[in-house]
Amino acid sequence: MSARKSERLMNLLITLLVSRGYVTKQRLREVIPDYKAAATDDAFERMFDRDKDDLRALGVPIEVGGYDPLFDDEQGYRIVRSAFELPEITFEADEAAVLGLAARVWQQAGLASATSDALLKLRAAGVEVDREALNVAQPRLAADEPSFEAFWEGVSTRRPVRFAYRTSASTEPTQRHLQPWGIVSYRSRWYVVGHDLDRDDQRMFRLSRVVGDVELIGPEGSFTVPDGTDVRGLASRLAPDTTERTAHLRVRPGRALALRHRGAGVESAPDGWDRLEIRFGRVESLADEVLSYGPDVVVQGPDDLREVVVSRLRAVAGAA
Secondary structure, three states, rough: HHHHHHHHHHHHHHHHHHEOOOOEEHHHHHHHHHOOOOOOOOHHHHHEEEEHHHHOOOOOOOEEEEEEOOOOEEEEEEEEEHHHHOOOOOOOOOOOHHHHHHHOOOOOHHHHHHHHHHHHHHHOOOOOHHHHHHHHHHHOOOOOOOOHHHHHHHHOOOEEEEEEEEEOOOOOOOOEEEEEEEEEEOOOOOEEEEEOOOOOOOEEEHHHEEEEEEEEEOOOOOOOOOOOOOOHHHHHHOOOOOOOEEEEEOOOOOOHHEEEEEHHHEEOOOOOEEEEEEEOOOOOHHEEEEOOOOOOEEEEEEEHHHHHHHEEEEEEEEOO
16 A cells, blocks of 8 residues: 555544544545545545545444534534444554554654644634544554555455465464455454455454465455445454453553553552553563553563563663
């Protein structure tokens, strides 16, 4: 995916996320540069439809509704924040971003200024903007898997893919064929979800277990994603069961908002820190998350989680 398209998708995401109401296509065309530059109305419609499909393929819940409650003839679009923060979806919407899209493009040159420009234009066009809504799109998780781009191209162009895959129980990779429906970040790991052509069933594959290059096979539009497919929900159903435990953390006041969002039993301690309880499954995944906050989060227990965090910190200190 080109940097220009990534930026356009991010601007569309931001526009729909920060608006307090539905945004019409006409206003989207006014505030998003690529839409405004479209040569014809048809060209804009095609571009906008593709972008909506791409965001939905990443699991972004775009809602369609009436822009003006007094009229039924003008439709608009928005992303409801509550739908974007479903607790069962563990890609941590407060930290990561739109299932990898924002994580890949947020730091590209010019994106921050483009975001500011989009917000200013929205306000100028009379759209009521909720700037705080952007907090759900602050990426802390980098989509650095080598196969990410190839899978994403398969998702966006509807082309099947062929790749070698090594499961956790095998030492040798096997050849797999997949119709990729979407890419999700689940428990701090990247997965591709789709229809497994070898098993003739829905499957989810972890990108870090893909061996070698991913090959796109077949022409664009070779398959269609079934109507009503919820990629995030599908990932949750396909993920292996993990026994959940409780982690006890110390958190600086006002820090680690995503952890606070998922946590329970937040208490203020006499030392000025907050005590937080978090339910978790995989030690490695929570360790990754805790370490991303640096000195703002300290693990009190369980011991195996604390040991993993301390071990990684010592390794970093030793390499410095």
